[in-house]
Every structure is written in structure tokens, then in C-alpha cells.
Amino acid sequence: MSYHDIDKEIAHLELVFGKISTNDRIPLSYWRNRLGMFPKTLLMTTQRARLARLEAALRSLEQSALTPAAERPMRATGTRS
Template identity: 70%
Template sequence: MTENLCNQNLRREPRNDPENRRSDLEKIHPMSHQDIDKEIAHLERVFGQISANDRIPLSYWRNRLKMLPRASLMPTQRARLERLAAALHSMEQAAQKLAVEP
């Protein structure tokens, strides 16, 4: 019995992986299209104001993007997320350049 439980634990995927957290979250509380729209609108507002120097790291915002359920997105929502991902990528690139410069 104990061996069986141990084997089950070994097969579990890491909990800190955003993909796994997202699927767990979807099982508990699936997001409606309205919820997704609200989250995207929030991210759009925030992304217009953040920089690499902010208190909250860019990796946090990257994880917020990854937490949204891609399979249930409408085409307009998918396009909005792609724009957000591109904007975040630009901020991350700028932060890397600043980190390299003296």
C-alpha cells in the first residue's frame, strides 16, 4: 500500500509549474468568457504602466498570462493576449539590456 502511494506521488507533475496550476484552477473554478475579458482588461491596464524596475517582477506578469485558459479563448481574446505577450517580451528584452550595460 505504501509503495503504491509513493509511486503515485512520483508520477505527479510539479505544482509550481504554471501549466499545472492553470489546469488545477480550471477544474476548481472554470473562467467564463467575461472573466477572461476582465482579466485581459486588467493586464492591459497594468502593462501600460509597468516597467522592469517595478516592485513586482516581470516574471509574475508572465505567469499571469500563462494562467489564462488558452483552449477556451475567443479569437479576439487570443489576439489581445498575443499583444500582451509581445509587450511583455519587449519589456523583458529591455530589462536584459539594462542588466548587461554598466
Template identity: 75%
Template sequence: MSYQDIDKEITHLEHVFRLISANDRIPLSYWRERLSRFPKTLLMPIQRARLARLEVALRSLEQAARRLAAGPTLRPTGTRR
């Protein structure tokens, strides 16, 4: 994979990550797999930084998905928050 190919793929993921949500039809595990495919040893420092930002964004989405799956929390009185 060339530098330009890697850059195009990162650009694509940056665009997609602005559009996806925790309850999207494509599972977040798919995007996690896409991020893991980058050849870490071939990346330029700026590409590593961009991928790190994507990792943070994906972690945030994964946390939101876990919160959605857990359902709303209840107050001690039994009402929803």
C-alpha cells in the same frame, strides 16, 4: 473561468501593462505567470489576439530589463555610449 471573467482579466492586464516598466517592483516573471494561466482552449479569437499583444509588450519589457541588467555598453575607446 467564464468568457466575461477572462475578458475582465485581459482588460486588467492591458491596463497594468501600460503602467509597468522593466525596473518595476513587481518582477516581470509575475506577469509572465499571469499570462500563462489563461485557458488557451477556452479563448475567443479576439481574446487570443489581445493576449498576443500583451505577450509582445511583455517580451519588450523583458528585453529592456536584460539591457538594464547588462549595464551601459562601452565604445572601443572605453567611454560609455
């Protein structure tokens, strides 16, 4: 996988991670596996930083999936996340 291919894949995941939720039909474990497929030794520093942000976002989603709905904070729209 070339640097350019890795960059394109990270950009795709950044776009998707802005839209996924715990209620999607694709489970969060799928996205966890996708993040794990990157060849860590070939990554540039900026790519590692971008992946770290994606992993943090995914961890947050995974945590919210474990939190009962009654304990979840309300959104500005008045709905729960």
C-alpha cells in the same frame, strides 16, 4: 472561468501593462505567470489576439531588462527607458 471573466482579466492586464516597467517591485516573471494562467482552449479569437499583444509587450520589457542601460535608446524626455 467564463468568457466575461476572461475579458475582464485581459482588460485589467492591458491597463497594468501600460504602466509597468523593469524597475517595478513586482518582477516581470509574475506578469509572465499571469499570462500563462489563461485557459488557451477556452479563448475566443479576439481574446487570443489581445493576449498576443500583451505577450509581445512583456517580451519587449524583458528584452529591455537584459539590455545594458548605456545601450538603451533615449526617450523624448531625455531619459533612458
